Amino acid sequence: MSRPSTGGRPSTSGPRSGVDPADREKEILEGPKKIIHTYPLLRHSDMPEEMKSETMELVVTACEKHSNNNENAAKMIKEELDRKYGPSWHVVVGEGFGFEISHESKNMLYMFCGGNLGICVWKCS
Template sequence: MGDKSLNNIPELRTTIKSIDMTEEMSNFAIDTAKKAMSSNTVEKDIAQYIKKEFDTKYNNTWHCIVGKNFGSFVTHETKNFIYFYVGPLAILLFKTA
């Protein structure tokens, strides 16, 4: 990744594309993603940070995919899914049983 514009994470536009979770959870997801992006430049490391934070706070088993270009089709637990952008990065976060 290495995009210097990510140094200003709080300023990046956040866009939620699809959601099935509480407002509290979605706010935590966005805040966690911004923290991950401010301390990591590799997409895999950003995804790992977000996944670990959600596993800790909301119990296992969360999955996180981060990138600029990917397709997906997933099954998730009810009220445990969000797909959003922070700046140029798409973040897909969901929980399975």
């Protein structure tokens, strides 16, 4: 029995051409690969540009310095922001959290650092 002609087009049924079956099996067994970024990823900010870049730099420094202790990283960020921009700053550093906050206008930043470490900083009066 012969297969019907596809008019010169490659067949869409059967194994994918150019893919080694062993690689395909490995891909299926391992599942989807997680892409972890190591650069800071800004999700939202209403800060002025200079304040935003200084705060992001501070956050990255604190998270690198206190990579094993999120509480110490948050404390370092809060103390520096309080000193530089006046009280009352609030900082959350961690994974898998959500938030709904009220903050002073132009005083909020939410970012990720080192993959899935979320950092939210905001100022309240």
